[in-house]
Amino acid sequence: MKLPYAEPYKIKMVEAIKRATKEQRLQWIKDANYNLFNLTSDKVFIDLLTDSGTGAMSDAQWAEMMIGDESYAGSSSFLKLKSTVQRITGFKYFLPTHQGRAAENVLFSALVKAGDVVPGNSHFDTTKGHIEFRQAKAIDCTIDEAFDTSNLHPFKGNVDLNKLETVFKTHPKENIPFCIVTITCNSSGGQPVSIENIKAVSALCKRYDITLIFDSARFAENAYFIKKREVGFQDKTIKEIAKEFFSYGDGMTMSSKKDGLVNMGGFIALNDEETYKKATTFNIMFEGFITYGGMNGRDMGALAVGLDEATEFDYLESRVEQVAYLGQKLVDFDVPVQQPFGGHAIFLDANKFVPTIPREEYRAQALAIELYIVGGIRGVEIGTILADRDPVTRENRYPDLELVRLAIPRRVYSYNHMDYIAVALKNIFDTRNEAKHGYNIVEEAPIMRHFTVKLEKI
Numbered sequence: 001m002k003l004p005y006a007e008p009y010k011i012k013m014v015e016a017i018k019r020a021t022k023e024q025r026l027q028w029i030k031d032a033n034y035n036l037f038n039l040t041s042d043k044v045f046i047d048l049l050t051d052s053g054t055g056a057m058s059d060a061q062w063a064e065m066m067i068g069d070e071s072y073a074g075s076s077s078f079l080k081l082k083s084t085v086q087r088i089t090g091f092k093y094f095l096p097t098h099q100g101r102a103a104e105n106v107l108f109s110a111l112v113k114a115g116d117v118v119p120g121n122s123h124f125d126t127t128k129g130h131i132e133f134r135q136a137k138a139i140d141c142t143i144d145e146a147f148d149t150s151n152l153h154p155f156k157g158n159v160d161l162n163k164l165e166t167v168f169k170t171h172p173k174e175n176i177p178f179c180i181v182t183i184t185c186n187s188s189g190g191q192p193v194s195i196e197n198i199k200a201v202s203a204l205c206k207r208y209d210i211t212l213i214f215d216s217a218r219f220a221e222n223a224y225f226i227k228k229r230e231v232g233f234q235d236k237t238i239k240e241i242a243k244e245f246f247s248y249g250d251g252m253t254m255s256s257k258k259d260g261l262v263n264m265g266g267f268i269a270l271n272d273e274e275t276y277k278k279a280t281t282f283n284i285m286f287e288g289f290i291t292y293g294g295m296n297g298r299d300m301g302a303l304a305v306g307l308d309e310a311t312e313f314d315y316l317e318s319r320v321e322q323v324a325y326l327g328q329k330l331v332d333f334d335v336p337v338q339q340p341f342g343g344h345a346i347f348l349d350a351n352k353f354v355p356t357i358p359r360e361e362y363r364a365q366a367l368a369i370e371l372y373i374v375g376g377i378r379g380v381e382i383g384t385i386l387a388d389r390d391p392v393t394r395e396n397r398y399p400d401l402e403l404v405r406l407a408i409p410r411r412v413y414s415y416n417h418m419d420y421i422a423v424a425l426k427n428i429f430d431t432r433n434e435a436k437h438g439y440n441i442v443e444e445a446p447i448m449r450h451f452t453v454k455l456e457k458i
């Protein structure tokens with residue numbers, strides 16, 4: 001008999017999570033105005049709100065915390081992190097920041113000006129925010145296949161080269177500070193970008209003399225997908241693959257809260273000395289001196305170890321395949337989910353799951369609330385509430401997709417938790433036709449309403 005899969009780690013410390021009754025949760029979610037962001041964590045059994053900063057550190061990372069060097073300048077923890085980043089990414093220059101958006105703030109302060117355009121593949125919210133804040137524009141050049149939840153394309157994060165070249169042709173070079181490729185592409189569902197595509201984007205950027213930057217929050221998961229799916233990479237290590245794709249670019253921003261396997265942190269890595277020098281000034285202004293940039297010495301040490309652990313095959317297999325295990329269970333139960341499964345999350349397709357709830361009544365939010373009530377599981381709506389209102393007409397903007405994201409924290413939950421989530425969803429799916437009504441908005445903020453919106457049940 002073939003031996004079944006088992007995780008390549010054992011547990012040294014546990015954190016209790018509280019179970020509650022359905023009646024208690026009905027009351028709690030009502031008290032929270034049907035906004036899952038308003039729930040305190042003790043009222044959640046399995047928290048799938050995000051995989052950002054929610055992972056479990058290893059014993060080796062905790063050990064590194066104890067020998068953190070808190071010197072203001074030139075600490076040994078900084079030097080450890082710097083040499084790890086250089087070894088794994090191949091980039092020459094390195095600046096620590098307190099998280100990913102801080103890396104964007106620093107780098108974009110050096111590179112982006114009003115009137116610029118920044119093409120890329122489905123820019124992440126904070127990336128887009130930092131571009132638009134500077135009166136520049138983010139142009140989405142993702143392949144069309146990315147927007148069909150049942151299309152099985154293996155690299156749905158890929159950049160459409162024709163769309164990208166059109167941007168290069170229709171804007172003066174001075175107005176394109178860089179092209180940004182997000183690996184894996186968070187906003188299109190944690191979907192990877194192939195090396196073939198990265199190489200082609202790099203060649204196109206070189207032809208038009210445009211800088212290529214990677215938004216690298218989940219670069220290790222991207223490398224894992226390349227190893228599993230792209231011809232010619234089966235025998236390469238994750239570290240070899242990552243080094244290869246980084247070699248096609250000029251720099252990167254990183255949210256270490258994802259594939260850095262730490263709870264807080266970020267960085268910038270670059271090849272160009274001029275850009276590094278410019279970014280250094282902003283780093284000192286916004287983040288801190290260049291040898292800590294908003295991070296504790298101990299946290300830089302833990303990040304150095306985390307980057308090495310996150311780029312090992314065994315860890316990545318346990319991580320990505322656990323997400324896929326949940327996805328496959330749901331598919332077996334006929335629950336509609338985005339496919340192929342993303343690296344960090346499973347996305348429920350609410351348009352197919354609860355078509356009986358009118359879109360004006362926020363069907364994806366209704367599904368996320370039901371999952372909380374039935375199982376104490378907290379996911380997040382990626383649908384009409386998140387899409388906000390049109391700034392001019394103040395009408396709701398209805399996106400093509402109404403999704404509920406179930407983001408899986410790294411090394412935190414077991415296969416039993418995955419089974420529990422799948423059955424909770426199956427039970428909701430079996431009674432889906434009884435769901436006729438959703439929610440009304442009672443109160444909302446003018447922008448970013450999803451964090452504070454108050455709802456009432458219809």
Ligand SMILES: *Cc1c(COP(=O)(O)O)cnc(C)c1O
Pocket residue numbers: 052099100101102124126127182186215216217218254255256257258265266
């Ligand atoms: C999380 C994330 C960011 C922002 O990082 P923070 O650490 O949350 O500030 C940027 N880009 C991508 C793709 C991300 O997933």
